[in-house]
Amino acid sequence: MVNITKMNEKEIYEYFFEKVYKATFYILKNEELAKDATHDTFIKVFKNLGKINDHSKLSAWITTIATRTAIDIYNKNNRQSTRMFEEENYISTTNEFNDERDEIEYYLADLRPKYKQILILKYLDGLSEKEIANLLSLKLGTVKSRIYRAKQKIYRQYHSGGESKLEE
Numbered sequence: 001m002v003n004i005t006k007m008n009e010k011e012i013y014e015y016f017f018e019k020v021y022k023a024t025f026y027i028l029k030n031e032e033l034a035k036d037a038t039h040d041t042f043i044k045v046f047k048n049l050g051k052i053n054d055h056s057k058l059s060a061w062i063t064t065i066a067t068r069t070a071i072d073i074y075n076k077n078n079r080q081s082t083r084m085f086e087e088e089n090y091i092s093t094t095n096e097f098n099d100e101r102d103e104i105e106y107y108l109a110d111l112r113p114k115y116k117q118i119l120i121l122k123y124l125d126g127l128s129e130k131e132i133a134n135l136l137s138l139k140l141g142t143v144k145s146r147i148y149r150a151k152q153k154i155y156r157q158y159h160s161g162g163e164s165k166l167e168e
Contacts, residue, residue: 009046016059017042020066023120027070027113037073041066063125064135067117074113107154115150118143 007015017038024037044065052061108116121127121135129147133140 024070071113
């Protein structure tokens with residue numbers, strides 16, 4: 001187990017890079033935008049590193065910053081363009097994700113960023129609903145309803161054979 005309280009910025013970057021990149025990629029579905037979001041995330045992390053009191057929550061804190069940064073970029077790009085990213089941006093040209101991650105990515109693809117963020121924190125980071133609510137400054141009921149709605153959308157897609165796009 002790595003002692004994150006004694007890590008310097010370079011070690012934090014190297015230790016969390018892949019996790020941050022994957023979290024941003026799940027939301028943005030674009031390698032270049034995910035790289036930008038990852039870079040921006042670490043700038044924010046290092047700028048605010050002294051503000052974190054409980055270093056045992058560093059991983060969740062960094063993931064929260066990453067997902068918020070990715071959502072900001074997603075929203076900015078949506079405002080600038082009336083259409084979604086080009087089809088080729090939905091396909092990763094790298095072999096970074098294993099089959100299980102690919103399946104998760106497939107079902108997350110059609111979810112709105114606010115739902116992706118909640119599911120990433122709950123199921124990939126293993127946070128409780130209460131911890132997510134605290135990290136995102138949301139009401140517990142809001143977190144629970146987003147989890148429920150996201151699961152329902154994934155359930156509908158799964159039972160339709162995954163062929164149709166989800167309604168937002």
